[in-house]
Amino acid sequence: MAIRWGNYKVANLHDELLRASGKPRAYADDLCSYLRDLSDAEIIEYKAAADSAIHVMGITFRVYNDEEGSIDRAWPFDIIPRLIDKKEWVDIEIGLKQRVKALNMFIDDLYNAQNIIKDGIFPADLLDKSKNFLLECKGFSPPLGVWAHICGSDLVRDNQGVVYVLEDNLRVPSGVSYMLENRQVMKRVFPEMFEKLNILPVDDYPSDLYDMLAAMSPRDIAEPEIVVLTPGIYNSAYFEHAYLAQQMGAELVEGNDLVVGDDDCVYMRTINGLSRVDVVYRRIDDWFLDPEVFNPESTLGVPGIMRAWKAGNVALANAPGSGVADDKVVYAFVPDIIKYYLNEEPILPNVPTYKCVNEKEREYVLENIASMVVKPANESGGYGMLIGPHSNAKEHEKFRKLIQEDPRNYVAQPMLILSTAPTMVDTKVEPRHLDLRPFILSGKDVKVTTGGLTRVAMIRGSTVVNSSQGGGSKDTWIVDMEGS
């Protein structure tokens, strides 16, 4: 037998499938025994089946290279799914809805009355420093007050089993196509498990997305024209753009395919001439969206589309300016934001975040810097960060100084030990760290994907799950134990 759960090390980690070595969690029991009974040859066969399914379906992400143009790479996929008990998932779902609802109210408030600032909950100077606050959007409110129609929130679990929100992606979150395709692959590889367990389906997403987008149409017509706006074939997420367009039966367009007329309406160029567009699901960043208003050099965008949007002639998802709510300082305020707008306690906790601008929190950070992660507020992509446990005394001292000089610019978090799940390494299983990105759709109703995209760090000990840095993905099964 290839997989011996008794040899699988759980130690002081929280594992998603096992309580301890050799002891599967109740909802993973069937899966673990199924896997235990597989021979090496079967495992190799199933892995090959998954690889070939990925190849046949053309599931790729794109890497650009000068020599060859662009290359499509398959994203590493692990055949062992990540399971979540439906009972737990229900609460997470409610928590996500609560969070996104509050974030949308927050964005709408910031661009209009700014009550949260007047009431002293959110500091005005933080807004002034925000790169993603677009002055062009001030005084505007999209229909229903919804800005971030599609949100991808990253969830992590620590070694105590607590689920935290690590960050919210409110601009152009990606990955949902992998969630959908991973499920297709798994159905081909482990059809037996789908008969045996009550695994909730995920394939509603494209229809839900379509319904939400269609409901945004400024024209009240039976079949509004919905398009997916992509930066083009060289974008790493192009596969997803094409995939979603195809699944929704929407047109996949590039900036040059669209034109804004003198009537401030958006049209696409077709072989029949110009044809009116009602809803644009845009997958390009604010900065490139409209050269008339933002980056004048942008060739990806559509000149005049902001005009059309403000005139109410076209709906944009997500609304420009939504990104104001996904920077690191705002993140620290989300629990307060939830309390302020909804008068509710947050259901899903943030990773505890110390705002160095507050004296008490700053003192705590300065004292415990060796065990903390310090992040600058206005940087992204991991720049200017300190990972306390991986740094020396000199670096700790350097950051103490930096924080004291500009406390407003820093937040700090305790170092989390992410949960793990068994992952195939050759024909054996080893624990690997992972996270989860559910997608939340906000229109008239709020809908959450069933589970989401599980990203896994394929390298031992690593917690980096990004596709560009050795990350892979798993199918995510929400298992209904009561229904089975």
Added chain:
Amino acid sequence: MLSRVANNLCWMGRYLERAENTARLINVNSNLLLDLPRSISLGWEPIVDILSYRELFYSTHKEAVERNVINFMVADQKNHGSIISSLSAARENARTVREIIPRESWERINELYSYAKENCQKAQARRSRYGFLSEIIQSNQTITGILAGTMTHDEGYEFLRIGRNLERADMTTRIIDVRSASLLQDTETSQSAFENIQWMSVLKSLTAYQMYRREVRLRIRRPDVLKFLLLEDRFPRSLLHALRQVEHCLKTLPNHEEIIMQIRVVETQLLDANPQSLIQEKLHEFIDDMQLGLNTIFDKINQTYFFHT
């Protein structure tokens, strides 16, 4: 259908056809040179001329010797008309319409490009050249077959065929123009065995030899060859056939009236000219008119479907 997508399909069809035609042209020329005595030095320059790359060629090469011309027409990425450039462009066009064309056809186009890129050195040696070029031609035929057999014959497919047939029409007229210029000066001169071979090569460049033979059982003569290549409606690489194919495709597309009128103008010119009876100088003028006509048709297609405002 989006204009950009239609345009890309049209060009994908054109570039694939161009790569295939260029491969055929080189193959036939290689064969022809083996048959001709050294005194008749046709050489490789006509190949450069057929594709109108004289200026570009001589800006980087001194002499139109075999080695230079082969490299220029097969592997040179600076030459936009080389096989490798055509295939690369076809592949980029295919990539942007991957969601529209059958996956298999995309994979074959991708493979064809990789094959050409990795093996283009094989075109240099006469021994391996034929195999290399045949592979290009056959792969392209396979792609055409996959598209015909698995792609919905919708608007997109029609644009692809329009591109292919316009390219074909273009190539047929070019080959006739350049080849006939280096052949007989007029119809009355007596024929030699070598002239016969050369007219055969014109037919072969367009894979028309066998079909011509079935159709015209007499000895190969200039007027018959011209008539066959320009006016034989049933031969898929004749000018008239290509024009009628474009017209046929357009009929399923919106707003085609003006373009079809333009095609009819060119068609009438073609039918009325009696090209087989034209002496060389007149033939050249006539071919020029045909090329202009083809350009006008393509411009109209561009305006109507791709670049309207």
